[in-house]
Amino acid sequence: MTVLSLQRRILLTFIASSALVGLLFGASAIIFAYHTEDQLFASLLQAEAAYAEQQLAAGSTVQPRLPFIRYASDIAALPKPIQAKLQQAPERREFALEQGQHYHLMPLSRGFLLADVTDQLIVRAIRPQLAEFLLLLLAVVLLSAAGFAYVLARRVLKPLNTLTQQVDSTALQPDKAVSGFADDFAADEIGRLAQALQAAWQRVAEFISREQQFTQDVSHELRTPLTVMQGALTLLQHGPLSAQQQQYVQRLQLAQQQINQTIDTLVLLAREQLPxxxxxxxxxxxxxxxxxxxxxxxxxxxxxxxxxxxxxxxxxxxxxxxxxxxxxxxxxxxxxxxxxxxxxxxxxxxxxxxxxxxxxxxxxxxxxxxxxxxxxxxxxxxxxxxxxxxxxxxxxxxxxxxxxxxxxxxxxxx
Structure with a gap:
């Protein structure tokens, strides 16, 4: 199983977060551009509608001032695709037709103002340049985030890497653990971790030393009386013994043998290196x-x-x-x-x-x-x-x- 280092995790997290923010910003920018463009057309239509209402009130023919806006006296004067869509959704005011034409509609007291904004769609015209700009901006943001994350990870994780190297070296040679190494770390979370590790190593080292010394002492102190017992049992075996006494001697020899094996087992288990x-x-x-x-x-x-x-x-x-x-x-x-x-x-x-x-x-x-x-x-x-x-x-x-x-x-x- 592949495990990513903390530095790579920080780097990938910053890049992923920046990419997400960049994509959201790009989508918001495009939505804002389209919304602004629609609001502009709506404002123009509202101004023309006020002018057209004045003309209707005066009984004159409605003559819009903008060339891409025309007057329709009733719904039958509108293009047929728009008529069909209005029958389905009477409140609709924006229409995108299959031929690529785009219209905005403004109802009047009598008739409609219809704006053919197909040639006025600025966002549609600059969409490729806008996409290129946003992609370039996203690339700059990602590179900046990656650089910032790399520098930050190096600085933040440097003491942690030092601590990791110290742990690795101590794991390979526990008898050479450096005492006082925690003093080299700042008094932050990593420094407190180093202090805790140093205290734990010191306790473990003392415990191992006590256990090894105890095993050596027990082994040394027990072997002398066992040797004396073996000599006495050997002498007893060569002397005149009854059958029951021979049985007792055999039991003593078995018990002595088990004690020797127990000592050997304890010594073996106390060693770090195997035979x-x-x-x-x-x-x-x-x-x-x-x-x-x-x-x-x-x-x-x-x-x-x-x-x-x-x-x-x-x-x-x-x-x-x-x-x-x-x-x-x-x-x-x-x-x-x-x-x-x-x-x-x-x-x-x-x-x-x-x-x-x-x-x-x-x-x-x-x-x-x-x-x-x-x-x-x-x-x-x-x-x-x-x-x-x-x-x-x-x-x-x-x-x-x-x-x-x-x-x-x-x-x-x-």
């Missing part, structure tokens, strides 16, 4: 995610179906793909008590379908928002919001279908 995309075999990553989430299937009568070709691959960061799968597969394992969970891939579309109770219809439009979860959810309501944010970063389309027979989430990879 390098590389060809990734999809099936091994799906199998890895299933193994990481398998504890959630313990004691459940669930059949897992994988329909993914061994050769299927995606161009993506492996860690980001694993995070996506862990959230989707983990949810399917969590909220399916029995039945079938099917994971398939075809035509760049990855589907994770379960046979759980489904998602409440009222929540489906909001389920990808942070903190939204169903009544039976045991999580924090951030899993699908992380999926949405990862999909947005990697330009992956996502679609959810859910009813009481289960839930299916489809990811369409570019």
């Amino acid at each position: 390098a995309a590389v060809p990734v075999k999809l099936l091994p990553v799906v199998e890895q995610s299933v193994l990481q989430q398998q504890a959630k299937l313990a004691g459940k009568a669930i059949r897992l179906e994988l329909d993914i070709a061994p050769s299927a691959q995606l161009i993506m960061d492996p860690m980001s793909l694993l995070m996506l799968l862990n959230n989707l597969i983990g949810n399917a394992f969590d909220y399916t008590a029995a039945g079938v969970i099917r994971i398939s891939f075809a035509g760049q579309v990855l589907s994770v379908q379960d046979s759980g109770a489904g998602i409440d219809e009222q929540l489906q439009s909001q389920v990808f928002n942070s903190g939204i979860k169903g009544a039976n959810s045991t999580g924090m309501g951030i899993g699908l919001s992380l999926v949405k944010r990862l999909c947005d970063k990697w330009q992956i389309a996502y679609q959810l279908q859910s009813d009481n027979s289960g839930t299916c989430i489809r990811l369409t990879f570019p």
